[in-house]
Amino acid sequence: MRIGAVIRTKGIGKVYGEGTAAFRALSDVDLEISSGELTLLMGPSGSGKTTLLSILGCILRASGGSLEILGERADQLAEGELPRIRRETIGFVFQGFNLFPALTALENVALALDVRGLRRADAEKRAAELIREVGLADKSDSYPEDLSGGQKQRVAIARALAGDPPIVLADEPTAALDSTSGKNVIELLRRLAHEHGRAVVMVTHDPRVLSYGDRIIHLEDGRIVREENGAEQMESAFAVAG
Amino acid sequence: MGLLARRNLFHDKVRFAVTLTGIVFALVLIIIQFGLFLGFTTTTSNNIDHSNADVWIVFHGVGYFDTGRTFSERKFYQVLATPGVAEAEKYMQAFARWQRPDGRIENIQIIGVRPGSSMGQPWDVVSGSASALKEEDAILVDELYREKLGVQKIGDRVEIGGHRARVAGFTRGIRSFTTSPFVYASFKNSLDYTNPTSSEGDVGYILVKAATGVSVEELKKNLNVRLTDVDIYTTAEFSAKTRFYWMFTTGAGLAVLTAALMGLVVGVAVVAQTIYAATMDHIREYGTLKAMGATNSYLYRVLIEQAVWSAVLGYALAMIVAHFIVASSEKGGAVILMPLEMKLGMFVLAIFMCVVAAMVSINKVTRLDPAMVFRG
Ligand SMILES: Nc1ncnc2c1ncn2[C@@H]1O[C@H](COP(=O)(O)OP(=O)(O)OP(=O)(O)O)[C@@H](O)[C@H]1O
Ligand SMILES: [Mg+2]
Numbered sequence: 099m100r101i102g103a104v105i106r107t108k109g110i111g112k113v114y115g116e117g118t119a120a121f122r123a124l125s126d127v128d129l130e131i132s133s134g135e136l137t138l139l140m141g142p143s144g145s146g147k148t149t150l151l152s153i154l155g156c157i158l159r160a161s162g163g164s165l166e167i168l169g170e171r172a173d174q175l176a177e178g179e180l181p182r183i184r185r186e187t188i189g190f191v192f193q194g195f196n197l198f199p200a201l202t203a204l205e206n207v208a209l210a211l212d213v214r215g216l217r218r219a220d221a222e223k224r225a226a227e228l229i230r231e232v233g234l235a236d237k238s239d240s241y242p243e244d245l246s247g248g249q250k251q252r253v254a255i256a257r258a259l260a261g262d263p264p265i266v267l268a269d270e271p272t273a274a275l276d277s278t279s280g281k282n283v284i285e286l287l288r289r290l291a292h293e294h295g296r297a298v299v300m301v302t303h304d305p306r307v308l309s310y311g312d313r314i315i316h317l318e319d320g321r322i323v324r325e326e327n328g329a330e331q332m333e334s335a336f337a338v339a340g
Numbered sequence: 341m342g343l344l345a346r347r348n349l350f351h352d353k354v355r356f357a358v359t360l361t362g363i364v365f366a367l368v369l370i371i372i373q374f375g376l377f378l379g380f381t382t383t384t385s386n387n388i389d390h391s392n393a394d395v396w397i398v399f400h401g402v403g404y405f406d407t408g409r410t411f412s413e414r415k416f417y418q419v420l421a422t423p424g425v426a427e428a429e430k431y432m433q434a435f436a437r438w439q440r441p442d443g444r445i446e447n448i449q450i451i452g453v454r455p456g457s458s459m460g461q462p463w464d465v466v467s468g469s470a471s472a473l474k475e476e477d478a479i480l481v482d483e484l485y486r487e488k489l490g491v492q493k494i495g496d497r498v499e500i501g502g503h504r505a506r507v508a509g510f511t512r513g514i515r516s517f518t519t520s521p522f523v524y525a526s527f528k529n530s531l532d533y534t535n536p537t538s539s540e541g542d543v544g545y546i547l548v549k550a551a552t553g554v555s556v557e558e559l560k561k562n563l564n565v566r567l568t569d570v571d572i573y574t575t576a577e578f579s580a581k582t583r584f585y586w587m588f589t590t591g592a593g594l595a596v597l598t599a600a601l602m603g604l605v606v607g608v609a610v611v612a613q614t615i616y617a618a619t620m621d622h623i624r625e626y627g628t629l630k631a632m633g634a635t636n637s638y639l640y641r642v643l644i645e646q647a648v649w650s651a652v653l654g655y656a657l658a659m660i661v662a663h664f665i666v667a668s669s670e671k672g673g674a675v676i677l678m679p680l681e682m683k684l685g686m687f688v689l690a691i692f693m694c695v696v697a698a699m700v701s702i703n704k705v706t707r708l709d710p711a712m713v714f715r716g
Contacts, residue, residue: 157631
């Protein structure tokens, strides 16, 4: 058992569709995710990474198995309880940023606080702090269309942090970014884990980011096939290179 | 939440313009159709509604205003002698031939009433006066029909049923539901103009006013005891019967009403479609909100607020457009009425349509699989 595990799964499976159209996307996933670590989820396309991340984030229900988040059995909660779990414990970062184009950077972050019931003035004050934390103080009044990809993703990360969640889940957050912006985003996510003690799970295809992961979990055909810590991964990367 | 609703509406100006256009189109369409229906029904019973009488006595079986069947003057005296009657007037309604100064013939509908009576007078007289009907050969016509009747001003002379007539004044906005305009004359002259052929007598209708302290129902009862071969209606009853006849027995109104209901259906569909499309444009954002932990009720509030904003602005614009249309209809043969009740009703309808349409899309949003937000 890992120290400080905030997410625990046992025997998680997911079947999409029914009958002859049924498709098993995940099988028997046992996983523990710890605070203070950047966990990378890797695997070929269609291996179930997004499916697993959605289940961990309580936006998709598993077909079987148990899911524990901060000691609470999320798989046993009623549908109406899940928004609360997401608000209180999870921040999401998406490949496509999913910012609200009609809102400024600051307002995008403030919206996440509005969802949590903060008053407008408090929300804007806190949003300004978060925007500063991700290094975009001078862009807080810009609209998403006027920001670069890397800046958009940093706004999205500020938004993910709005509820001060112990868990941050990111699905290919660097896939749409150039390498410099991608590096900035990864470093930011790693800092969230290492300096703020959050559990950060990141799905990635990007071999450039491997060195940043504390743990790397490999999925294939919906199963965990291998797990390495960052150091091992570095070695195997060198081995391939050498 | 309020911020998101408003910003999303105004952010894409083209989309918002399309949404508003849809709502305005729908509302104006409904206003025109129902306004026409209202205009038609009001037109059919206009003379009854403006008669200022309490009771209308008609020949037995006469079910509506525009049908002619006369009876003996004797009944008029029986009415006068009935307890509870304050006033009674003979009233005439009949079709007649109008010969324009240039010789052309038009059909008209003569209304004959004693000049100076408190009942049955032409109203909204804009030049000349109703009391001028007591002058020799005097008639009043509506200015809407100047062209059709070939008269322009007071003093113009024409012939009706072979008798001389002289325009002594004009009314404004007294339309006829048939193609024959109303022409007002004294009761006496109206008999010359129309030559009633009935052997029964010369009286078309008798208008009655109840004495103070006598209820209309009581008056009806008293009259019923004394009179035979007539039907006795309150003004409201006869008005309703006339409207009903034109609207439903002839099928004319049914056509208008069907058009009005079609307008409602098309309008609702247009609004539902625009609001739905506007919601679907932002479906990914709603998915993101859900992933962020927004509850369904939060999403409801955003969507309903957007719907209400759209409804209010669409309504305001629709009212401006409708006012122009209503104003211009007043100069034409078919008036579009938009009374206060209709304005209020349209406001409620606008809000209702937009919110219902939003509800339909809400269904889509709250059932949305939040995993969609991850798709690139
Ligand atoms: N809603 C769904 N209905 C049916 N099948 C689905 C659904 N979502 C995903 N799948 C299938 O499940 C499998 C896993 O999908 P998932 O999106 O989790 O893969 P992934 O590892 O994230 O792939 P990628 O790297 O391309 O993003 C795929 O074969 C996919 O086609
Ligand atoms: Mg994926």
